[in-house]
Amino acid sequence: MPPESGDSAHFDRHLNQPRVITPAWQQVFYVRFLGPYHGLLTHYAKGGSAVCGGEECKSPLHRVEATWKAYAAVERWNPETQTWQPNVLEITNNLADYFAGRNLRGEVWSIERVGKSSKKTKVQGQYLETIAQVALSLPFDLLPIVKRFYGVSALPSWGAANPMPPKVILPDSEGAPPPGFIAPKREQPATPEEIQALREKREAAKRRLMESDRGYRT
């Protein structure tokens, strides 16, 4: 007998169609990587990004700019089912910086979207641990999921390297200040005597307040 429509009981709750995921503003989730990420080029447009068509791209933005994005097969921790669910993690330029030079398979990360407002955000990652390969599922094929996500049958730029150069990070140098430099005065931490004096002042103020309160009531 076929299952009644609307009856979801016959679905195994541990069977999922992997979705493309990215944290919402101020959201944190946990993923473990099944494999490396694969990049592609998109063009930013009103109502969402469109994939770059490669050499035959028809987007008017093609000559102006392309936004690189990447996708990786991951498992996301679902606190409700207490299982690791297969998903496709969308990786921004900023997030990819955290993954530079790493073999991601088996690595567990927290992924968070930060920013002062919902309009100006960036995605950050924090490495947590690496789990044994034997405990890990095999990576699944991302391509059909990403194609469906963009609603296209082909992804000509699949595998594109990030055209943005990696962040340049350099240390500060020690050295003498420039001539005429006057260091700004730093506030000294309070001494125990100063703390005691402050406390006594506060106590005295409290006493005065209580006395005036009593006077008001009588």
Ligand SMILES: [Zn+2]
């Ligand atoms: Zn294009």
